Amino acid sequence: MKIKTTQDQITRKEAMKKMGKYAALTAVGTFLILSPSQAHAASPGVPDPGGNPFG
Secondary structure, three states: OOOOOOOOOOOHHHHHHHHHHHHHHHHHHHHHHOOHHHHHHHOOOOOOOOOOOOO
């Protein structure tokens, strides 16, 4: 196991900045994949499972 030198380490501020960028990218990707309008448009001929049960 190699011990990291101070040159290999990053500061807490740099780590938070990298984590923030990753979180933003993940949020955008998740939104695009789970977008309700596109998910509904992509489902071929499946009836709406949340329809009105009394109608």
